[in-house]
Amino acid sequence: xxxxxxxFRNIDFGYASAQTEARENPSLLTEGYLDVHDLSExxxxxxxxxxxxxxxSGKSAIAERLRLIHENDPLMFVDIVNIEDFEYVKFSNIVRxxxxxxxxxxxxxxxxxxxxxxxxxxxxxSISIDSTEEYNQIKSSFAEMGLLSAPDLNSMxxxxxxxxxxxxxxxxxEKKWAQKSEAEKIDIRWFMYNLRPYIAKIRSQSTHLxxxxxxxxxxxxxxxxxxxxxxxxxxxxxxxxxxxxxxVPAKIIVLCxxxxxxxxxxxxKNKIRQDYSIDLDWNSNPKFxxxxxxxxxxxxxxxxxLRKNVDVVRDFLPRRIEGRNSLKLMLxxxxxxxxxxxxxxxxxxxxxxxxxxxxxxxRNGLREYSSKYFLPEIHDELDGYVSLDGIRGITSSIEQxxxxxxxxxxxxxxxxEIGWNVADxxxxxxxxxxxxxxxIGNVRVHKNSGKRYLSYKYRNRSSSYKKNEAIILHRGLWxxxxxxxxxxxxxxxxxxxxxxx
Numbered sequence: 001x002x003x004x005x006x007x008f009r010n011i012d013f014g015y016a017s018a019q020t021e022a023r024e025n026p027s028l029l030t031e032g033y034l035d036v037h038d039l040s041e042x043x044x045x046x047x048x049x050x051x052x053x054x055x056x057s058g059k060s061a062i063a064e065r066l067r068l069i070h071e072n073d074p075l076m077f078v079d080i081v082n083i084e085d086f087e088y089v090k091f092s093n094i095v096r097x098x099x100x101x102x103x104x105x106x107x108x109x110x111x112x113x114x115x116x117x118x119x120x121x122x123x124x125x126s127i128s129i130d131s132t133e134e135y136n137q138i139k140s141s142f143a144e145m146g147l148l149s150a151p152d153l154n155s156m157x158x159x160x161x162x163x164x165x166x167x168x169x170x171x172x173x174e175k176k177w178a179q180k181s182e183a184e185k186i187d188i189r190w191f192m193y194n195l196r197p198y199i200a201k202i203r204s205q206s207t208h209l210x211x212x213x214x215x216x217x218x219x220x221x222x223x224x225x226x227x228x229x230x231x232x233x234x235x236x237x238x239x240x241x242x243x244x245x246x247x248v249p250a251k252i253i254v255l256c257x258x259x260x261x262x263x264x265x266x267x268x269k270n271k272i273r274q275d276y277s278i279d280l281d282w283n284s285n286p287k288f289x290x291x292x293x294x295x296x297x298x299x300x301x302x303x304x305x306l307r308k309n310v311d312v313v314r315d316f317l318p319r320r321i322e323g324r325n326s327l328k329l330m331l332x333x334x335x336x337x338x339x340x341x342x343x344x345x346x347x348x349x350x351x352x353x354x355x356x357x358x359x360x361x362x363r364n365g366l367r368e369y370s371s372k373y374f375l376p377e378i379h380d381e382l383d384g385y386v387s388l389d390g391i392r393g394i395t396s397s398i399e400q401x402x403x404x405x406x407x408x409x410x411x412x413x414x415x416x417e418i419g420w421n422v423a424d425x426x427x428x429x430x431x432x433x434x435x436x437x438x439x440i441g442n443v444r445v446h447k448n449s450g451k452r453y454l455s456y457k458y459r460n461r462s463s464s465y466k467k468n469e470a471i472i473l474h475r476g477l478w479x480x481x482x483x484x485x486x487x488x489x490x491x492x493x494x495x496x497x498x499x500x501x
Contacts, residue, residue, distance in 0.1 A: 007355030008316035011305045013298065013342045016373075018060035022068060029065040032301040036293060039278055040066050043253055044076070044209065049240050050233065050272060052258045053280030054458070055381055055437070056339030059255040062280075063211040066253075077120050077208045081153045084214035088225055090161040095188055101224065105231035106238075111188045112156055113239055114199065115147050116210060117250050122148065126205040129198075137170040138198060144168040160188075167191050200246035208250040212236075215256050229256070230264040237272055258461075259436050283336045283458060289328045294341040301342070312345065318359045326362070333366065333374070333476040335438045335458040340377075340476070344369045370479035378477070381437040386430050393420035394430050398473065404483040405443060405472040428467065435465035439477065443470035 014028045015021045021028050039062055042048050053059045063080050070076035094111060095104035121127055122139050129135045142148050145168045150156045159165060167186065169177065177194040215229060236252045243250050258279070261269070273279075284292040298312045310316075313327045320326055334340035348357055348365030357365070375395075382391050397414040408431075415422050422430075434440045441456040442465065454472060455463050473481065 006306060008312070008349055008352055008357055009355070011302045011312070011345075011349065013301055013346045013349065016339060016343060018058075018064045021061070022064040026068050027304060028301060029061060030068050032297075032304040033061065033065050034293060034297045034300055035065075037278075040069060042278065043251075044070070044207065047244075048276055048278050049236065049251055049253050050277040051253065051255045051280065052261055052273070052277050054258050054335070054337065056335070056337035056377070057280040057282065058338045059257075059280065060213055061338070063213050063253070063255055066209065066211065075126075075206045077124065077206055078211065079116075079120060079209070080211045080213055081116065082214040083153060083212060085154060086214070087154060087157055088228055091157050091228060092224065093161040094157065097187070101227060102231075105228055106235045107189050107192070108160075109228075109232050109235040110192055110239065111160065112153060113210070113235065113252060114192060114195070115142065115156055115160075116153060117208060117252075118142060118199070119148055119150075120208045120210065120250070121202055121204070124204050124206050124208070128203045130201050131172075134170065134172050134198065137172050138195070141168040141170045196242070200242070200248060202248050204249050206249060209253060210250070211253040211255065213255045215254075215260060226260075226264060229260060230266055233261070233264065233272070234266055234268070237268075237276065240276075281461075282338065286328070286331070286459075289325065289331050292331060292336070294331065294334070294336065294338060295327065297338055298341060298345055316356045317348065318357065318362055321359055321362055321366075329475075330366075333369070335456075335474070335476070337458075340374070343373045347373060367479045370476055374474075374476040375480040378434070378437060378439045381439070382430070382433055385433045390422070390426060390430055393418075393422055394427075394434070396420065399481050402481070402483060404475075404478050404481075405470055407470055408467055411471070431467070431471070432465045439474050440465075441472045441474065442466050443472055 012025060012028065014032070015024065018029070039051075043051070043062070043066060051059050051062055067078045067080055070078050091108055091112075092101060092104070094108040097104065118138075119142070122142070127135070139148070145165070146159045147156055150159055167188065169186075169191070173194065177190075212232070233254055233256065236254050240252055242248075261273070282293055284294075289295070295313070299310060302310045302312050313330070317326050321329060330344050331341070333344060344366070347369035348362050351357070351361045351365035351368065353361065379391055379395075382394075386394075393415060396418050397411055397420060400414040400418055401410055403410075411427070411431075412424075415427070431440065435442070436457055438456050438458040441454050442463075444453050444455050444466075445451070446453060456474065457463060473483065
């Protein structure tokens with residue numbers, strides 16, 4: 001292959017899934033990852049343990065990168081625990097008593113998280129502790145309970161929730177623990193109360209990191225599920241504080257969608273967010289598209305593939321398309337997340353037949369991105385919040401309207417036309433969810449000037465859907481719904497994408 005033939009088609013922009021990327025081309029995460037704020041270092045050694053970000057912002061990529069960069073380090077144990085298939089019904093049965101669910105869930109998480117950390121410690125040859133004999137007896141107890149042979153966290157939940165499950169008390173503790181807790185019922189809460197002092201004495205040359213991922217994939221409208229996720233976060237906080245206070249070389253890292261976190265209860269939620277979280281926000285000033293960190297990610301991955309510095313948009317794509325700056329148009333078709341931006345480059349690349357992309361090829365790539373990636377991505381975001389019938393109904397209703405901006409009444413009339421019998425309450429909920437994932441925005445009127453602006457969640461995280469304001473589709477959906485591409489009327493500036501203008 002000659003240098004003249006090497007170009008846009010030869011760049012590996014990666015995959016939609018960080019897990020696939022880590023498996024198929026791990027260098028994209030080790031060398032082609034833009035770690036702007038030393039996130040990997042902060043998670044490994046700093047106080048932060050909670051990673052918040054909207055879907056596609058790169059939460060899983062952080063965890064996978066952390067695992068990859070330390071996979072050959074004998075002093076760093078990094079384990080990614082994916083709970084996408086988490087069995088919430090069985091989990092709630094771990095603690096068997098008549099107390100409220102809110103009381104039992106933290107205990108259940110404490111049991112599972114400490115058990116998982118102990119399993120990691122038991123594989124560490126550099127562990128030191130006051131009594132090796134007692135430590136080995138604790139290990140034998142967990143083996144007898146079947147928890148050491150459990151291949152994943154879900155298996156631990158399944159074993160612990162079975163009616164036949166019995167606690168195995170270490171031999172040295174049979175009398176010692178009983179004397180300390182004569183009035184206590186011998187259950188999981190009692191077991192953990194007596195075990196924690198031994199965990200506090202664990203020392204090692206190594207560091208143990210447990211990254212919990214998969215919260216994006218388990219969401220449903222179940223209150224029990226939200227309560228369990230909330231308990232996971234607050235118990236992770238308590239355990240991390242315990243580990244740090246006692247100098248135990250371990251940390252639990254939780255990767256959580258921002259929108260899920262905001263829906264959780266808890267009086268100390270904001271304190272945890274302020275002191276211990278990392279917020280993934282890739283939004284940038286729309287007036288200066290070239291300064292976007294997303295552009296740097298694309299260029300970094302291009303450099304990794306081509307072995308030279310390039311500017312992807314300037315060197316390989318048309319400067320203008322549809323009468324607009326190409327880069328600005330591409331960014332406006334994303335929600336300013338790495339996944340959206342890298343996918344739009346990938347779809348343009350699939351339509352490109354030579355070293356550089358022609359206008360017609362870019363136009364086709366944008367259409368494919370809109371219909372094959374962006375719309376299905378929005379459907380995935382609705383899953384768990386909206387029923388399958390609701391997803392089909394809202395999609396067909398918007399398609400029936402055929403316009404990028406419309407009113408609530410337009411949507412109601414369209415639903416009637418297609419025979420979708422949706423109640424106002426359900427329709428309101430669907431539109432709020434669509435706004436939260438930036439599939440739609442609102443057209444807002446400035447109080448002083450009277451000028452109209454576009455408001456999207458990804459531009460202004462504190463904004464919310466307003467029923468009495470006009471609705472506008474995100475630009476990434478226009479081609480999927482085959483709406484008009486002509487510029488807006490004089491009342492609305494097509495380049496304004498935030499409340500502030």
